[in-house]
Amino acid sequence: MRWLAAVLLLAPVAAGAADCRDTSFEGASYTVCEVAAGEDLRLFHSGPEGAYGSFRKVDEALAAEGKALGFAMNAGMYHRDLSPVGLYVEDGVELSRIVTSDGPGNFGLLPNGVFCIGEGFRVIESRAFKKERPACRHATQSGPMLVIKGRLHPRFLAGSDSRYVRNGVGVSEDGRRAVFAISNDAVNFHAFARFFRDALGLPDALYFDGNISRLYAPGLGRHDGGFPMGPIVGTVVPKG
Incomplete structure (x- = not known):
């Protein structure tokens, strides 16, 4: 299968970087970080x-607990005061409510979705999430949404000239793997979505952001800086 050949390229590039890897797809460079269910992802x-x-x-903040970030990236859009746009739940507490209406910008380009961390992982279309309340x-x-049950978002155009560095997350069909990706080159939505579906073989994927996309992957010697960001997703590991 086409995507399997691409997955074989995901070899670790540095000692201690078993979870974050560099790869390429259709001439564009990407960095991928994979998290398994049971790891401390927050x-x-x-x-x-x-x-x-x-x-x-x-x-x-984690250092005060004797812990550290294993990897991290920005995890959703935010207002000027850095508050989340749409649903945000942290440690079981809902801090911002779900938004299911269409609207301006990428967030309002329905269908949008929710990345859920529970016993496993899920990427769920927002209206389905509101109905189910997992x-x-x-x-x-x-x-x-980038990929919805194996289909690309219906509004994406293969020839779109809207190209940015982009990041997002995809989830395996069994919910046991969450795969985070950031493009190292400017790509359009169609190409980014196909990377998740065709290169990584993931049936559901969600866009986090573009242009301001950032990654923390110390195993790769990478710590992207920039303007302050809102929600952050990352693994927690013992402090070395």
């Missing part, structure tokens, strides 16, 4: 002093 937004805004601030320890809403 969402982060605020501490006692307000929104963290950066990977460094999250890592400093149990999520952490959840973040974003949009648009």
Whole structure:
């Protein structure tokens, strides 16, 4: 199968970087980080002093517990005050309500969706999520959906000239793997969605953001900086 050949390219590129790898698809470069169900994957937004805004601030907060970030990326859109756009659940507490109406921008390009961290992982279309209300320890809403049960978002155009660095998450059919990806080259939505479906073989995937997309992957020597961000997703590991 076409996607299997691409997956074989996902070899670790540095010692200690078993979960984050560089690869390519149709001439574009990507970095992929895979998390298995049972790993300590969390969402982060605020501490006692307000929104963290950066990977460094999250890592400093975890250090007080004797822990550290294993990997992280921005995890959904946010307002100017860094508050989440749409549903946001952290440690079982809903901090922002789900939005199911259409609207401007990428978030409002329905269908959009929710990334849910529970016993396993799910990417669920937002209206289906609202109807089902699955149990999520952490959840973040974003949009648009990239892949929906094996189909690309119906509004994506293969020849679109809207190209940005983009990031998102896809989930395996059994919900046991969450695969986070960021493009290292500017790509359009159609190409980014096909990367999840055809290169990674994932039936459901959700867009997080573009242009401001950032990754923290110390095993690859990568710590992207930039403007303060809102929701952050990342693994928690013992501090070395």
